[in-house]
Amino acid sequence: MIKKITNISDQGIICDFGEEVNKDINKKVINLFNYLKEKSNKNEIKGIYNIIPSYNKLVVHFDLEKNNSHKIKEIISTIDLKKLTTTQSGKNWTIPVCYDDEFALDLENLTNSLKLSKEEIIKSHLETEFYVYMIGFMPGHPYMGDLDKKLFTSRLQSPRVQVPIGSVAIAEKFCIVYPYLSPGGWNIIGRTSVKLFDTKNLTNPCLFSPGDTIKFKKVNKSELK
Amino acid sequence: MEQSYFEVLRPGINSTFQDRGRFGVQYMGLAPGGAMDYQSFLLSNVLLNNQKNTGTIEFAYQGPLLKLIKGKTKITITGNVFFKIYSQKGEVIGETYRTYDLNEGDQLDILATRSSVYGYLSIEGGFKLDKFCGSVSSQPRAFIGPNHGKKIELKDKILILKNSSTKENKIIRNIKFEEKKIFSVLPGPQFHYFSTASKKEFFSTPYLITKQTDRMGMRVLGKSLENLVNSNIPSEGIIKGAIQVPGDGNPIILLSDHPTTGGYPKVGSIISSDYDDLIQQNSNKEIFFQLVTLEAAEQQFALYIEKIKRKIANIEKI
Numbered sequence: 001m002i003k004k005i006t007n008i009s010d011q012g013i014i015c016d017f018g019e020e021v022n023k024d025i026n027k028k029v030i031n032l033f034n035y036l037k038e039k040s041n042k043n044e045i046k047g048i049y050n051i052i053p054s055y056n057k058l059v060v061h062f063d064l065e066k067n068n069s070h071k072i073k074e075i076i077s078t079i080d081l082k083k084l085t086t087t088q089s090g091k092n093w094t095i096p097v098c099y100d101d102e103f104a105l106d107l108e109n110l111t112n113s114l115k116l117s118k119e120e121i122i123k124s125h126l127e128t129e130f131y132v133y134m135i136g137f138m139p140g141h142p143y144m145g146d147l148d149k150k151l152f153t154s155r156l157q158s159p160r161v162q163v164p165i166g167s168v169a170i171a172e173k174f175c176i177v178y179p180y181l182s183p184g185g186w187n188i189i190g191r192t193s194v195k196l197f198d199t200k201n202l203t204n205p206c207l208f209s210p211g212d213t214i215k216f217k218k219v220n221k222s223e224l225k
Numbered sequence: 226m227e228q229s230y231f232e233v234l235r236p237g238i239n240s241t242f243q244d245r246g247r248f249g250v251q252y253m254g255l256a257p258g259g260a261m262d263y264q265s266f267l268l269s270n271v272l273l274n275n276q277k278n279t280g281t282i283e284f285a286y287q288g289p290l291l292k293l294i295k296g297k298t299k300i301t302i303t304g305n306v307f308f309k310i311y312s313q314k315g316e317v318i319g320e321t322y323r324t325y326d327l328n329e330g331d332q333l334d335i336l337a338t339r340s341s342v343y344g345y346l347s348i349e350g351g352f353k354l355d356k357f358c359g360s361v362s363s364q365p366r367a368f369i370g371p372n373h374g375k376k377i378e379l380k381d382k383i384l385i386l387k388n389s390s391t392k393e394n395k396i397i398r399n400i401k402f403e404e405k406k407i408f409s410v411l412p413g414p415q416f417h418y419f420s421t422a423s424k425k426e427f428f429s430t431p432y433l434i435t436k437q438t439d440r441m442g443m444r445v446l447g448k449s450l451e452n453l454v455n456s457n458i459p460s461e462g463i464i465k466g467a468i469q470v471p472g473d474g475n476p477i478i479l480l481s482d483h484p485t486t487g488g489y490p491k492v493g494s495i496i497s498s499d500y501d502d503l504i505q506q507n508s509n510k511e512i513f514f515q516l517v518t519l520e521a522a523e524q525q526f527a528l529y530i531e532k533i534k535r536k537i538a539n540i541e542k543i
Binding site: 005007008009010011012016021022033037040041048049050053054055056057058059061064065068069108116118125134135136137138139140141143179180197203205206210220 | 248250251252253254255257307319350357358367369412413414459460461462463464466467482485486487491494496497519521522526530
């Protein structure tokens with residue numbers, strides 16, 4: 001449940017669901033996100049710029065000309081979160097990954113730090129059913145969890161200046177996919193050719209949504225589009 | 226009718242198409258973006274009787290040199306900008322916050338912003354641009370916006386939606402560009418992470434705006450902030466103006482093209498009514514931060530809106 005609601009700007013508030021990062025808490029965040037989004041779409045809450053769900057927080061950004069934090073806090077605090085149920089169930093996806101050495105830039109190093117063989121790391125990654133906690137940082141960029149404990153690892157000491165597009169990478173208990181060429185400090189274990197954000201798709205450009213589940217499927221290099 | 230258009234003879238340093246930005250999409254990892262200086266952006270459209278959210282060309286430091294190859298248009302430039310118009314009648318030094326007619330063959334030379342960073346070029350009826358998620362704003366890093374989100378480039382053709390049909394020109398007189406040094410801040414979600422002593426310094430000593438500043442963020446350098454709790458947090462949603470403090474203790478103020486979520490603690494947030502002024506500050510300038518209450522920030526915002534309305538009410542025919 002929401003521990004507290006505070007201002008983070010004169011046009012923004014944050015709902016704090018606590019410090020823990022787990023699916024149960026994240027599902028509550030997403031339920032509130034969906035509820036507020038619908039209310040905003042129906043214009044039952046005015047002047048909403050953006051509602052941003054993350055692991056265990058929900059940020060509401062609004063237009064101070066049309067609304068204010070006092071009113072928005074009041075609306076949220078009167079919602080009975082227990083009664084909000086997930087209206088949209090998450091989609092299930094299977095995403096092809098090639099774990100060849102030329103793509104899996106950090107797999108070799110991980111065998112040393114995790115004391116596991118490449119095959120064991122790949123097997124564990126393939127067996128995990130991932131849950132999308134949030135999309136953030138860049139368009140379409142998913143934060144997925146949870147890895148099996150034996151794959152928990154820290155980020156690179158020194159981030160790469162450029163990570164190739166489609167790199168599948170892990171750090172802590174999470175897995176991500178880089179949708180764009182960007183700097184990055186996560187451990188790269190493979191490559192996918194799936195387009196995570198498609199600007200040609202005007203109605204639904206972002207492939208994944210928070211709450212979706214994802215399984216990875218091992219493919220050959222030739223099967224990457 | 227033949228398509229009216231400008232050709233770009235010089236693109237300028239950072240010229241992009243911008244409107245108010247994208248809303249309701251940040252949960253997809255897409256930043257709102259939009260014009261950095263909302264007030265200047267808005268006034269450029271109001272002066273031309275455009276819809277308020279019509280796309281403009283935003284430029285930084287040096288703007289583009291454009292030639293009207295085909296058609297007839299009416300333009301205005303807002304911000305603190307030095308520009309010239311070359312026509313058959315000769316060369317005119319332009320006044321900002323005033324509309325001008327451009328005829329076929331005329332050139333518009335946006336030479337420089339004066340003691341500021343951003344300026345805006347609007348044309349009557351707007352440019353012909355494709356929208357994505359309700360906005361024409363460019364985000365070059367994500368290839369989003371007109372022409373795959375690219376910045377405006379040499380020899381680009383910039384299409385004009387329709388030729389100008391109005392005769393009269395308009396002006397807002399006596400726009401003042403005041404020097405601003407002190408920026409107001411509300412406490413951020415991790416305000417308590419930082420030591421009392423270093424917060425005292427943050428709100429009393431000067432910070433230098435560094436060259437590592439763009440549409441995404443402004444890095445300032447001064448007394449570093451001491452974090453007593455943790456220099457990483459689980460990523461959470463970001464709103465422009467947030468002041469995040471990474472492990473090295475040097476604050477970064479997140480601006481319009483900010484990442485949608487971030488994992489660094491935030492000591493505070495620039496109040497909304499100070500944002501337009503903040504982003505207009507040149508690098509190498511020293512600024513100060515002062516802590517204010519939410520009530521004060523809301524009052525300042527009401528004054529900010531009031532001032533814009535007054536400027537709009539002062540638009541006169543020439």
